[in-house]
Amino acid sequence: MVFAPNKKRIEKALRFEEYDIPYLEFLIDPRNIKNILNCKERIRSDALPPKKNVELAKKMGMDAIGLQFNYTYGQVRRER
Numbered sequence: 001m002v003f004a005p006n007k008k009r010i011e012k013a014l015r016f017e018e019y020d021i022p023y024l025e026f027l028i029d030p031r032n033i034k035n036i037l038n039c040k041e042r043i044r045s046d047a048l049p050p051k052k053n054v055e056l057a058k059k060m061g062m063d064a065i066g067l068q069f070n071y072t073y074g075q076v077r078r079e080r
Helices: 007-014 030-037 050-060
Strands: none
Touching: 030 050
């Protein structure tokens, strides 16, 4: 079963208007991803390729897809 996202909920939330709570998951257990996508390997939701992430969101009925950007301020790599 595939659900359609509700973009209006996200738009209203971003404009601080009255809204239903948008459905969005950031960290999904690898076992659940394996079962939902019928894949062989266990993979974290933040490591999914974009196409698989969209497929997962549609199957779960999410209104949007979470994006993770990791950056550590002041991190310096020294060459030896």
